[in-house]
Amino acid sequence: MVKIINLKKKFGNFVVLDGVNLEIKENSLTFIMGQSGAGKSVLLKHIVGLLKPDSGEIWFEDKNIVKLSEKELQKIRRKIGFLFQEGALFDSMTVEENVAFPLKEHLKLKKKDVEKKVEELLSAVNLLDARKKYPSELSGGMKKRAALARTLALNPKVVLFDEPTTGLDPILQHTILELIADLKEKYNLTCIIISHDLPLALKFADEIAFLYQGKIIETGPPEEILKSSHPFIKRFVETALINDKGGEL
Ligand SMILES: Nc1ncnc2c1ncn2[C@@H]1O[C@H](COP(=O)(O)OP(=O)(O)O)[C@@H](O)[C@H]1O
Numbered sequence: 545m546v547k548i549i550n551l552k553k554k555f556g557n558f559v560v561l562d563g564v565n566l567e568i569k570e571n572s573l574t575f576i577m578g579q580s581g582a583g584k585s586v587l588l589k590h591i592v593g594l595l596k597p598d599s600g601e602i603w604f605e606d607k608n609i610v611k612l613s614e615k616e617l618q619k620i621r622r623k624i625g626f627l628f629q630e631g632a633l634f635d636s637m638t639v640e641e642n643v644a645f646p647l648k649e650h651l652k653l654k655k656k657d658v659e660k661k662v663e664e665l666l667s668a669v670n671l672l673d674a675r676k677k678y679p680s681e682l683s684g685g686m687k688k689r690a691a692l693a694r695t696l697a698l699n700p701k702v703v704l705f706d707e708p709t710t711g712l713d714p715i716l717q718h719t720i721l722e723l724i725a726d727l728k729e730k731y732n733l734t735c736i737i738i739s740h741d742l743p744l745a746l747k748f749a750d751e752i753a754f755l756y757q758g759k760i761i762e763t764g765p766p767e768e769i770l771k772s773s774h775p776f777i778k779r780f781v782e783t784a785l786i787n788d789k790g791g792e793l
């Protein structure tokens with residue numbers, strides 16, 4: 545679905561990505577993990593074409609998006625949903641207006657079809673009751689769900705999430721990931737989630753990829769990550785599981 549080959553990116557002399565290789569399987573829920581500052585957000589911005597690499601390839605379906613013109617990239621971007629850390633809802637619009645916005649703006653749907661789709665999406669994220677509310681009236685979890693509904697409005701194939709659970713309490717973190725996992729099945733999505741929360745990744749991921757010193761040092765399903773012999777991952781796992789006293793591992 546998405547294949548990244550030898551991706552390199554420097555800011556000035558500061559190397560952030562130093563030859564990233566990663567293949568994301570179709571209809572998978574893949575977690576990209578790493579320490580703060582490891583370059584996770586930078587990697588995600590490359591996948592959606594917001595940053596250009598110094599070298600390397602990013603294949604989406606049959607196209608290397610690094611080589612595309614801005615116009616061709618626009619078409620691909622429609623198929624890639626991106627959920628920013630802050631959700632980025634329009635504050636002056638209600639929840640339903642936020643979700644309707646891409647449907648009117650990009651898909652040019654008729655009023656009746658917009659209403660139908662908005663209702664379907666808000667129901668999928670359990671937010672029908674809050675359809676008339678403004679973002680300032682919503683809790684953190686509700687904002688995430690509204691942003692998710694808006695992202696799904698354009699029928700993306702791949703959805704990228706930058707730290708979707710950061711700042712939420714543990715119960716809400718689970719609720720949001722359960723929702724993402726359900727929506728993945730319902731809409732046949734490929735989900736790429738950035739996180740530094742290992743217990744959540746172990747519970748929800750199909751695949752986990754570790755970004756460390758500019759490279760993906762390990763990928764695999766949770767049970768393989770737990771068995772990794774890489775010293776950094778071993779330390780990451782030990783620390784995370786000690787801190788997660790409420791976890792079930
Ligand atoms: N546009 C930019 N210009 C310069 N440095 C950047 C830029 N974006 C990110 N960086 C640097 O790249 C490193 C990785 O950042 P980021 O991908 O945001 O880390 P994280 O893994 O926490 O998401 C950081 O040191 C950050 O300061």
Ligand SMILES: [Mg+2]
Pocket residue numbers: 584585586706
């Ligand atoms: Mg980040």
